[in-house]
Amino acid sequence: MEVWFWLIFLLVVIPYIIITYNQFVSLLAQVNGQRSNIQASLVRRANLYEKMASIMVEGTSFEQKLQKEITQIRENGSSDLANLERKGEQLQGMVARLESNPDIKTIGMLRDMQRDAEKTEDLIQVSKETYNALTANYNEYTRQFPSILVALLFMFRPLPFIHAD
Numbered sequence: 001m002e003v004w005f006w007l008i009f010l011l012v013v014i015p016y017i018i019i020t021y022n023q024f025v026s027l028l029a030q031v032n033g034q035r036s037n038i039q040a041s042l043v044r045r046a047n048l049y050e051k052m053a054s055i056m057v058e059g060t061s062f063e064q065k066l067q068k069e070i071t072q073i074r075e076n077g078s079s080d081l082a083n084l085e086r087k088g089e090q091l092q093g094m095v096a097r098l099e100s101n102p103d104i105k106t107i108g109m110l111r112d113m114q115r116d117a118e119k120t121e122d123l124i125q126v127s128k129e130t131y132n133a134l135t136a137n138y139n140e141y142t143r144q145f146p147s148i149l150v151a152l153l154f155m156f157r158p159l160p161f162i163h164a165d
Contacts, residue, residue, distance in 0.1 A: 020150040027138040031159060034131040038162070041124045048117050055110055128162050135159045 139158040142151040150156070 017150055020147050021154060024151065024156045027141060031131065031134045031138055034127060034134055038124065038127045038131060041120055041127055045120045045124065048113055048120060052110060052113050132161050135161055
């Protein structure tokens, strides 16, 4: 009788423990991979918003300089023909600078970055949902019998969910 017990133990229990352990490792790797995807998306979002803020600050400083120059042109000089001609030339120069300024051309870049930011936000949300689904699957496996015995033996603990923002 004792021989049969050990034979069944070796042929059934040990393979079950090995298969279940490998399943836990696989599920945990999927959850950790998804967590890494979330972290990469969060870093991408932070970098995008940082670039957008920098572009907006540069654009704002250019606009402030331009408004000061326009105010100075308006305040200086009289309304005689020579002064009006000079003012016109100064304003033409400012328009040329405005058209060639890369800061003003960044409006299109800001729009593109805003679209990228929206896509990144969507990606973060999908990644969180996927993480939570994988975590639910893993947590369920840690609570099912008989896999709970392997979970307790190798200290596989339930994982926390990520809450939506």
